Amino acid sequence: MTMMAASAPSKCFLVTGPPGIGKTTLVMKVLDTLSSTNPNLKIHGFYSSEVREGSERVGFEVVTVDGKKGSLASSTISS
Numbered sequence: 001m002t003m004m005a006a007s008a009p010s011k012c013f014l015v016t017g018p019p020g021i022g023k024t025t026l027v028m029k030v031l032d033t034l035s036s037t038n039p040n041l042k043i044h045g046f047y048s049s050e051v052r053e054g055s056e057r058v059g060f061e062v063v064t065v066d067g068k069k070g071s072l073a074s075s076t077i078s079s
Contacts (some may be wrong), residue, residue: 010058012045015027022048023046023047024047024048024050027047028047031043031065043065044065045064045065046062046063046064046065047062047063047065048060048061048063049061049063051071051074053076058074058075058076059071059072059073059074059075059076059077060072060073060074
């Protein structure tokens with residue numbers, strides 16, 4: 001798993017790694033911790049999450065840090 005920070009006025013992090021390693025779990029825990037310990041901190045961004053039907057992965061959705069969701073890719077929806 002890799003986390004990188006960009007040198008800009010604000011910090012940007014990119015988390016990469018193989019499937020199932022815990023990238024989304026890490027991002028969600030970091031967001032929860034930052035939100036609870038720094039209530040005035042402005043956090044912007046998104047993460048992607050698997051969409052599953054039973055045990056089969058059928059796509060991905062984008063989830064913003066404020067909770068909005070949208071389809072990113074799907075094997076069950078034609079474009």
